[in-house]
Amino acid sequence: MSGMGVEGGSGVGDTAGADVAGVPALVGVGGVVWEPAAGRLCCDPTALAVLGMTREECEEHPESLAARVLAQDMPRLFAEARRVLDRQTDFSLYFRLRHPDDDARWTHAQGRVLRDTDGRVLRVVGVVRDARPDVEARESHAADPTGARHADMVQELTTALTRAATVEEVTEALVRAGLLGPATVKSVAVCCEDHGHVLLLASRGFPAPVVRALRMSRLEDPLPLSEAIRTGRPAFLDDHAALLEGYPQLRRLLPADERVGYAVLPLTAQGRTFGAVGLASEGGGFPPRVRTVLLALSGTIAQSLQRALLYDRTREMAAGLQTSMLPARLPQTPVLTLAARYRPAPFAHEVGGDWYDALPLSGGRTALVIGDVQGHDVHAAAVMGQLRTALRAYLAEGHSARAALSRAGRFLAELGTDRFATCTLAVLDPGADEAEIVRAGHLGPLVRHADGRCAWYPVAGGMPLGIFPGEECPSTRIPFGAGATMVLCTDGLVESRTADIQEGKDALVRVLGAGPVGAGPVGEGALEPLADHLLTAVADPAGNADDIALLVARRAAAPDTD
Known part of the structure; x- marks a missing residue:
């Protein structure tokens, strides 16, 4: 509910007269x-009117609010509320509320439960x-077969x-909703105001010329979305001809014979119109009920989009900090090519401690580093840096791999932080056809040899850095001949909530064995596509809750002597 100014700690509940939600009464x-602990309930003027309270x-x-819920609705409402307060974050509830005029009205409530670090509300x-329009539409199903469907779609869209966490998810929800009954949502455009320009956030279904025009439009341009942001007024156009008559500049962008209806909804939150949504439907205009x-729903859409914008921007900042x-x-x-990938955790506020590095050493050797600092916050990222x-x-000073990692562990302990870190250091020596591996609580290397054999090497390892300062990890030498490929990664690539880490490691072996490794000279192989392939084919977006670092090295194939 970022549009309500609550998650940011604005102290909304501290003043009885506060504008609690910032949602204009225009949209109802x-x-x-x-606040259950304080026994405090704060409502803005629109909410007071909806609830029938002074x-x-x-x-x-x-407490008088609960006393006015219809008795037959209480068991269901109480059970649902208990379930939400005990386990859930988001909720969406329908119930009947008796008003002072003795009129029982259907009411819809939706929102979020905010908890402390111990899970207390x-x-x-x-x-x-x-919610009476929803119920009336449902009850008039016999006279209007689309009415019940409208009510169902409203509830589904609201949920x-x-x-929805991102702008893309908000857009997808609008596309999938099917709000228009027999007609379907053909196209959606979501935009916001940005320093006098109209910033197109997402679009689905509109022709490329329209999308290009939207991307270059300004707030003062005579276009539907610009006008909605400027004036804060919605617009409904029953057919294509009405659109072209009102906005003749669109004639060159849209075909003239389409049977399409249009709706343009301003998005207003906290008393300010900050964006607009454009909907195009197949089959004509929008009936009065729709x-x-x-x-x-425009208020709900506005709040969802505002929250999504905050999520996207916070996620972008977190990823930028990590990547920097x-x-x-x-x-x-000439004999070694490298590729790396980093993917942040799928949570906007989290900055991870995963990192990778590579640097040339004396004698034609190259050091590869992959590691992970405990935690997902700015502190972890700072320690990682x-x-x-x-x-x-x-390593640049010339210390051996074992000594360098040991000194790094001592350095971490001396920082005075309570964090530890796992790390694997691989020193590749093409001249000796081998690699030296030193591992501190981290995954070892996965190697694909020139003949296609793939294996995780069971190299000896020590404790994570920072636990026992000064401890030296054992060193293991493994073969790394011409044409070989080495993969180093953090556990986010192979571990998820839905699969055991061994399953992920086995999957990575299969993917590397079949992946686009390339056999030509360095610089002509398919190492970049391989890095992309490993990341997308193995990582589980649905079950992954961690960031991922990946480092791939390929040694040039032996020259053809035939």
Whole structure:
């Protein structure tokens, strides 16, 4: 609920007269904040109207709200509320509420439960709206077969928007909703205002010329989305001709014979219109009931999009911070080519401690490093940056692989942090057809030899860095001949919530064995495609909760003597 200013710690519940949700009354959606421990319920004016409460009742007698829920709805509502408070984060509830005029009205509430680090409920943040249009549509199913479907789609879309974390997910929810009954959503465009320009965030189904025009449009341009952001007014155009008549500049971008209806919804949160959504439907315009539903949902769409924008921007900043600490370029030699990949964890606020590095050593050797600092936060990333720099310095000074890793462990302990780190250091020596491996609590190397054999080498290892300062890890030498490929990775690539790490390691062996390794000279092989292939074919996006670092090295094949 980032659009409500709650997750950022704005203290919404501290003032009874606070604008709780920042959702304008125009769209009929009101904001509510409930703090169970304090027995405090705060509602904005729209929420008070939806709930049929006065400001005094809300602040001094919040328990009166529960007393007005219809008795037949209480068991279901109580069971659902208990389940949400015990285990869930997001919720979406329908119930009947008796108003002071004795009118029982269907009401819809949705929102999020915010907890402390121990899982205790701090506050419940949500929005409420009059759900009678939903129920009336459902009850009129016999006269209008699309009515019940509208109500179902509203509930499905509301649930999907509550769960959507990114702008792409918000867009997909709108496409999949099928809000238009017999007609279907053909195209969706989602945009926001950006310093006088219209920033296209996502689109589906619109022709390429329209997408290009949207990307280059300004707020003052006479275009539907620009106008909606500028004025804050929705627009419904019953057919293609109406669109072209109102916006003649679109004639050169859209075919003239399409049977399409259009809806343009301004997105308003905290009293400010910051974006707009454009919908195109097959089969003509939008009937009055659908227009009402879309207008009511525009507040929910606005909040979902605002939350998604915050998520995307936070994720981008986290990934940028992490990436800035990794090497900008990898050293390449006439006999050795390298490729690396980094993928952040799938959570916006998390910055990981995974890293990789490579640097040339004397005698034509190359050192490869892969590691992971404990934790997923800015502290882990900072420790990672310091540790990577220290290990790089020890290797550049000419210390052996064992000594360099031992000094790095002592350095980590002396930082005074409570973090430990795992690490594998591989020194590749093409002149000796071998690699020296030193491992500190990390995965060992996976090697594919020129003849196609693939195996994880069971190299000896020591404890993670920082646990026993000064301890030297054992060193193991393994073959690394001409045409061989070595893969070093963090456990995020092969471990997930849905599979055991051994399953992931076995899968990586199979993928490497069949992957596009390449057999030509260095620089002409398929190492970059191989790195992409390993990352996409093995990592499980649904079950992965960790960031991933991957480093791949391939030695040039032996020259053809025939």
